Amino acid sequence: MAHWLYKSEPGVWSWDAQVAAGAAGTYWDGVRNHLANAHMKAMAVGDRGFFYHSNEGKAVVGIVEVAAAWAPDPADPKGTFGAVTLRAVEPLPRPVGLVEIKADLRLTEMVLVKNSRLSVQPVTDDEWRLICDLGGLAP
């Protein structure tokens, strides 16, 4: 099963808001980047991902999973862009900061480090295990 990372500015949509949305989850709309869109199209229900706070916090704070597969965004007249539905699974006992990720020589190839602007990113199995470990979770 593939792993992913979703960025969100906590001032706009925070981890707490995601948790409050409950098991039904929320439609991750607003993505207008083709690569991010393609990643969401590739997701399967049940795929897990990291929830990352950008700008403020700058840390992986929790785990989410895909509750519903990609569907076109009604707000996009062309139907090109869409999103999956995400629900919160559990918080990281210890958030893993960007500084910590950048300092770890095993994580230098992470998309978060190499292409920090991409809002939805793939995460390798190794990266997944490492960050879960750093965050105090069993992978």
Next chain:
DNA sequence: GCCAACGTTGGC
């Protein structure tokens, strides 16, 4: 608040 990196737009 600045600026680098990236994506998109539009003129040619």
Next chain:
DNA sequence: GCCAACGTTGGC
């Protein structure tokens, strides 16, 4: 179809 200009993102 190229590429310069512009807007946006996000780290610092």
